[in-house]
Amino acid sequence: MPPNPQRRTLILDAAIDILNDVGVGGVTHRQVDERAGLPPGTTSNYFRTRLALLEATAGRVVELHWRNVAALQRLGGSTGDRRALVTLMGALISSPDPAVRRLLIARYELSLEATRRPELRPFMDEMAAAAMTSARSVLRWGGIDASDEQLARVSRMLNGLAFSQLTVSQSAQPAGDIGELADALLRAVFG
DSSP: OOOOHHHHHHHHHHHHHHHHHTOGGGOOHHHHHHHHTOOTTHHHHHOSSHHHHHHHHHHHHHHHHHHHHHHHHHHHOSTTOHHHHHHHHHHHHSOOOHHHHHHHHHHHHHHHHHHHOGGGHHHHHHHHHHHHHHHHHHHHHTTOOOOHHHHHHHHHHHHHHHHHHHHSOGGGSOSSOHHHHHHHHHHHHHO
16 A cells, blocks of 8 residues: 555654654654554554654655745745845744744754764755755845855854754843844845
8 A cells, every 4th residue: 555645744743743842862653653643553664764754754844944934935025125035034043933943943853863873964964955945045035146155154144043042041042133133144144
């Protein structure tokens, strides 16, 4: 019987939820089955190894990230508008949407795991390349054609800001609007 795409998505979304709730150590076939409300053994039928499950989960994170970027671009205004770009970047860095936060945490959990498990690193490099492509798309949408070097700088800084927003308590965050930080970042890199 061919794999059921809806069930596959249910499994991967359950794995993302586990990454958020308990971290990468909790992502096991049994835990995913329980979280997804599936019979024991279902996840292992779709993903034979834990590595295959983690790789597919990373792919799902990338897929959902692209959807978020596209949705924010549709809501953000017209192409080439610097203010709309700053707003979009602020939303990507510090979204109040729990679904966006969930994806960022999952991405960081998987990235940290790849530092300990070299077999995950190639897939995480692919995820990082997708993030760079996403950043290029967002900048072009905002009217900025970035060089590879500029893109790498912006991407690293955005990653740092997003990580800080997730991990540092609001009371310990520096004063100022996240949009102002995004604008300062753009000015620092592009003038």
